Amino acid sequence: MRVYFRDKVINFLQNPQPAGLNCFSEELDVASLLELAGDARDVTVVVPDPEETFRRFATQFVQVEAAGGVVRGSSGRVLMIFRRGLWDLPKGHREQGETMAGCALREVEEECGVSGMAIERELCVTSHFYRAGRQWEMKRTAWYAMAVEGDPAPHPQHEEGISRARWMTPAECIAASMGSYATIRDVVGEYFAR
Numbered sequence: 001m002r003v004y005f006r007d008k009v010i011n012f013l014q015n016p017q018p019a020g021l022n023c024f025s026e027e028l029d030v031a032s033l034l035e036l037a038g039d040a041r042d043v044t045v046v047v048p049d050p051e052e053t054f055r056r057f058a059t060q061f062v063q064v065e066a067a068g069g070v071v072r073g074s075s076g077r078v079l080m081i082f083r084r085g086l087w088d089l090p091k092g093h094r095e096q097g098e099t100m101a102g103c104a105l106r107e108v109e110e111e112c113g114v115s116g117m118a119i120e121r122e123l124c125v126t127s128h129f130y131r132a133g134r135q136w137e138m139k140r141t142a143w144y145a146m147a148v149e150g151d152p153a154p155h156p157q158h159e160e161g162i163s164r165a166r167w168m169t170p171a172e173c174i175a176a177s178m179g180s181y182a183t184i185r186d187v188v189g190e191y192f193a194r
Contacts, residue, residue, distance in 0.1 A: 003138070004127070114152050
């Protein structure tokens with residue numbers, strides 16, 4: 001089990017890892033986990049039953065569902081957005097009654113102004129947590145590989161804080177993801193690994 005917080009990657013595993021910080025506690029609240037993690041970017045919570053420990057940890061959060069995508073145009077370039085000072089991938093909250101795939105298509109179209117996309121395959125599911133006002137939320141995001149004919153001109157959704165949307169070569173996309181959130185780095189890595 002893996003969850004992200006800002007630029008931290010937190011794994012729940014049975015065995016200590018050679019790199020990063022290992023902590024040994026089955027009863028973790030958000031504050032104690034973040035205090036233990038300190039400045040470490042890779043944290044492993046070492047416990048006998050990682051799934052059960054993660055399940056208990058997740059009960060501290062309001063659960064949110066979202067979906068997004070990695071969109072490839074006919075030229076092989078990939079669509080990325082620039083939001084809050086970082087390159088990102090388009091994604092957003094699932095609406096009631098909406099499928100995850102339908103949510104991904106809608107959100108990418110809204111955030112980038114590109115239509116006519118088709119889902120090629122499921123990529124992965126990520127979870128990250130953050131503070132929203134006075135409460136903590138955990139967002140579970142389903143990611144899809146998508147394709148569109150041509151490389152249609154994107155139109156960023158400024159009201160969502162997106163200042164730019166741009167088609168990037170695979171090398172540009174990978175480089176941009178390296179300066180982004182850990183979640184985005186992993187999703188881009190998963191996309192180009194297949």
